[in-house]
Amino acid sequence: MTDLRIALDAMSGDHGAAVVLPAASQVLAERPDLTLLIVGDESQIGAEVTALSSRYPGRVELLHADEVVGMDELPSRALRGKKRSSMRLAINAVKAGQAHACVSAGNTGALMATARFVLKTLPHIDRPAIISRIPSLNxxxxxLDLGANVECSADHLVQFAAMGDVVAHAVHGQASPRVALLNIGEEEIKGNDAIREAGQRLADSDLNYIGYVEGTDVFLGDVDVVVCDGFSGNVALKSSEGVAKLIGTLLREEFSRNALTKLSALAARPVLKSFARRIDPGNYNGASFVGLQGTVIKSHGSADSNAFANAIRIALVEIDYDVPRKIESLLASSLGAVAQQGVTPQQAAS
Amino acid sequence: MTDLRIALDAMSGDHGAAVVLPAASQVLAERPDLTLLIVGDESQIGAEVTALSSRYPGRVELLHADEVVGMDELPSRALRGKKRSSMRLAINAVKAGQAHACVSAGNTGALMATARFVLKTLPHIDRPAIISRIPSLNxxxxxLDLGANVECSADHLVQFAAMGDVVAHAVHGQASPRVALLNIGEEEIKGNDAIREAGQRLADSDLNYIGYVEGTDVFLGDVDVVVCDGFSGNVALKSSEGVAKLIGTLLREEFSRNALTKLSALAARPVLKSFARRIDPGNYNGASFVGLQGTVIKSHGSADSNAFANAIRIALVEIDYDVPRKIESLLASSLGAVAQQGVTPQQAAS
Structure with missing residues (x-):
């Protein structure tokens, strides 16, 4: 395969093909070098894929999959029981070299379990992590991690830091990304043993490690990469979504309070629209699984077609920079030493 | 002591007496039954306290303290080395029965360590927790916990749930508070062992336990009490503060983009002001330490005088409802059984 090829799981997510196919059309129009492998049930999406293919001749292929992984399906059940699902076949296509990356809006746990099983982790990486951009003042x-790993050792956190550094550097062009560990305020009770040990090892590493940051700093601080366990990361991410929705709702309530406030909403409409565009979570849609021998992008399950198109664009960028190989080569080099110098539990306890 | 008496740590926090004394004046004007014990350095605040006392005769007392606990001071150092600090003497006053509660804007770790050492925990409570209101759609x-305990066992989480239930019921008048455990999305990898075990025990309890919720639900969901370890709770709280500030900044940026947007800001000013009041974190200032044999309220370190006054008002409410005694009696009764039926480590491991 010479041109760019991306496999799209067209059946998963809250809206399935209704969102995936319009998004595919958007990105095909932007990138003449892109071929899409649409994975889904031919009886349901065949006609639409044919129509898409006739608009972009030779650049759209349909791979039939007669199973779908449910949004609430247990990862282990999806992995064992849904071997012909659109999700599984999209990941298989990456493994087989038929696609450079795949994008799915399916359930995170099943997608991660399947991706890990099919693609395997990179050398020196114990666990893949989920990384994404979070809007901030800068x-x-x-x-990372945003939810793949509930409990993390110092080893895992250090590996996440190294991977985050590569993504910031290779994909986002940051010369010397400022890397920090997420922690809570008080000096003495700061973090747990894993965070403290990871902090010491990162301070001794070649990374531009700037120490601990708090939840506020993710959104306001002078930091490029924030590293945490998947539980805290998911809580921070979901909390930020909740607060943004809450504030949006309160703002709408205030503007629709009476005739006068409605009038001022009319006057402020261009500003409010521009503001809404800036805080639209769809702009940030598309989380990358890092640490795997292949590129998998997870779209939000409820993403609309614009948001899903953003997830495809992220896949394009990651292919462009060959993120898995970059992580692998970094971990094999000097900087990787920090991710591998794990202490044994006995040492840690002494 | 018959009337209400509250001890105020007048020296701690980012602004010390400059915030505490105006707040004291506000609340004294509202509550004629209130006497305040102002704890601080007489040479620095004596004149102002005398002026305050002359406005509210017989209702303001000064307790001299010549030490201050720094905002970055280690809790253990503050506890051992600052026995004449304003923070310590304010808590001592509660222990000695000279005040019904104390309020401090000092550093959380030192305040919790000192409060726990001086006041002691209630029977059946292993660890005090920090509880506060978080703004939500409802x-x-x-x-709780918002940062006192980094790692929590199932026992701790169950005790937090019982205490949260009491506060929701006794202080906030909720007949049957909906209690949930904070967790992350995926069914199979949900939480750690402590969360799963706590969930099982809460499901078997008399509490109105509604299961797991995610970070979004804290701000949008149909839930009254969200229980979590102090690390996750602190991350959720700080993230929400960060997002709120970020959104406020972006909104201001949009409205000050050019002459036209500035004009529409003028038109929208009453709405934006009313909106700003609704999301002002000062409205929510004042976190309670629960699980102690006494009432301690922590104000945000950077609170202004209106916000600090809110923290004093929370102390008044908690005194009114005698929260520590309510928690104690509930834990001694049937409902408390759930918080006490902890399994031994051997049982848990088997």
Missing amino acids: GYTLM | GYTLM
Whole structure:
């Protein structure tokens, strides 16, 4: 395969093909070098894929999949029981070299379990992580892990830091990304043993490690990569979504309070629209699984077609920079030493 | 002591007496039954306290303290080395029965360590927790622990749930508070062992336990009390503060983009002001330490005088409802059984 090829799981997510196919059309129009492998049930989406293919001749292929992984399906059940699902076949296509990356809006746990099983982790990486941009005062912050690993050792956190550094550097062009560990305020009770040990090892590493940051700093701080366990990362991410929705709702309530406030909403409409565009979570849609021997991008399950198109664009960028190989080569080099110098539990306890 | 008496740590926090004394004046004017014990350095605040006392005769007392606990001071150092600090003497006053509660804007770790050492925990409570209201679509959600305990066992989480239930019921008048555990999305990898075990025990309890919620639900969901470890709780709280500030900044940027947008800001000013009041974190200032044999309220370190006054008002409410005694009696009764039926480590491991 010479041109760019991306496999799209067209059946998963809250809206399936209704969102995936319009998004595919958007990105095909932008990138003449792109071929899409649409994975889904031919009886349901065949006609639409044929129509898409006739608009972009030779650049759209349909791969039939007669199973779908449900949004609430257990990862282990999806992995064992849905071997002909659109999700599984899209990942298989990456493994087989038929696609450079795949994009799915399917359930995170099943997607991660399947991707890990099919693609395997990179050397020196124990666990893949989920990384994404989080909007911040400086544009955005990269944050990982956002939910793949509930409990993390110092080893895992250090590996996440090294991977986050590569993504910030290779994909986002940051010369010397500022990497920090997420922690809470008080000096003495700061973090747990894993965070403290990871902090010491990162301070001794070649990374531009700037120490601990708090939840506020993800959104306001001078930091490029925030590293945390997947539980805290998911809580931070979901909390930020909740607060943004809450504030949007309150703002709408205030503007629709009475005739006068409605009038001022009319006057402020261009500003409010521009503001809404800036905080639209769809702009940030598309989280990358890092640490795998292949590129998998997870779209939000409820993403609309514009948001899903953003996830495809992220896949394009990651292919362009060959993120898995970059992580692999970094971990094999000097900087990787930090990710591999794990202490044994006995040492840690002494 | 018959009337209400509250001890105020007048020296701690980012602004010390400059915020505490105006706040004291506000609340004294509202509550004629209130006497304040102002704890601080007489040479620095003596004149102002005398002026305050002359406006509210017989209702303001000064307790001299010549030490201050720094905002970055280690809790253990503050506890051992600052026995004459304003923070310590304010808590001592509660222990000695000279005040019904104390309020401090000092550093959380030192305040918690000192409060725990001086006041002791209630029977059946292993660890005190920090609880506060978090703004939500339904008004507010109570959340604990917000940062006192980094790692929590199932026992701790169950005790937090019982205490949150009491606060929601006794202080906030909720007949049957909906209690939930904070967790992350995926079914199979949900939480750690402590969360899963706590979930099982809460499901078997008399509490109105509604299961797991995610970070979004704290701000949008139909839940009254969200229970979590102090690390996740602190991350959720700080993230929400960060997002709120970020959104406020972006909104201001959009409205000050050019002459036209500035004009529309002028038109929208009453709406934006009313909106700003609704999301002002000062409205929610004042976190309670629960699980102690006494009432301690922590104000945000950077609170202004209106916000600090809110923290004093929370102390008044907690005194009114005698929260520590309510928690104690509930834990001694049937409902408390759930918080006490902890399994031994051997059982848990088997």
